[in-house]
Amino acid sequence: xxxxxxxxxxxxxxxxxxxxxxxxxxxxxxxxxxxxxxxxxxxxxxxxxxxxxxxxxxxxxxxxxxxxxxxxxxxxxxxxxxxxxxxxxxxxxxxxxxxxxxxxxxxxxxxxxxxxxxxxxxxxxxxxxxxxxxxxxxxxxxxxxxx
Numbered sequence: 001x002x003x004x005x006x007x008x009x010x011x012x013x014x015x016x017x018x019x020x021x022x023x024x025x026x027x028x029x030x031x032x033x034x035x036x037x038x039x040x041x042x043x044x045x046x047x048x049x050x051x052x053x054x055x056x057x058x059x060x061x062x063x064x065x066x067x068x069x070x071x072x073x074x075x076x077x078x079x080x081x082x083x084x085x086x087x088x089x090x091x092x093x094x095x096x097x098x099x100x101x102x103x104x105x106x107x108x109x110x111x112x113x114x115x116x117x118x119x120x121x122x123x124x125x126x127x128x129x130x131x132x133x134x135x136x137x138x139x140x141x142x143x144x145x146x147x
Contacts, residue, residue, distance in 0.1 A: 013046050013102050015045075015147060017102050025094060028090070030056070031053050031088070034051055036051055036052075036141065036147070038140065047105065049107070051109070055112065
């Protein structure tokens with residue numbers, strides 16, 4: 001006889017929670033804007049929060065350099081906190097605080113404000129195996145302030 005365990009589904013994240021998380025990131029003078037892609041960019045609720053932190057080109061380059069290093073590829077949200085800590089002043093604390101508000105379900109990308117114009121260049125230098133990943137995000141992403 002087989003027994004199945006029902007795993008409770010996590011509550012959907014709302015746009016109100018997205019705004020609270022965004023406010024934490026925007027407190028940093030290093031972050032100029034926050035964009036959202038994925039389900040929360042298209043609808044009022046989602047399973048997680050996929051964010052693009054808009055910052056300098058130097059920090060974008062550092063993000064992709066760190067992501068290409070085997071030891072820093074995020075396997076879970078603690079790794080994203082480590083990554084944020086290596087890129088931004090107080091990044092670990094900022095990410096951990098934001099992540100705590102939504103039960104550990106935030107994913108980040110770090111880009112300069114002109115990233116859409118450079119999507120092919122970014123993909124060529126990216127760690128991601130899906131060649132259209134950045135282009136797909138470019139079609140989906142919107143500034144949280146515009147929602």
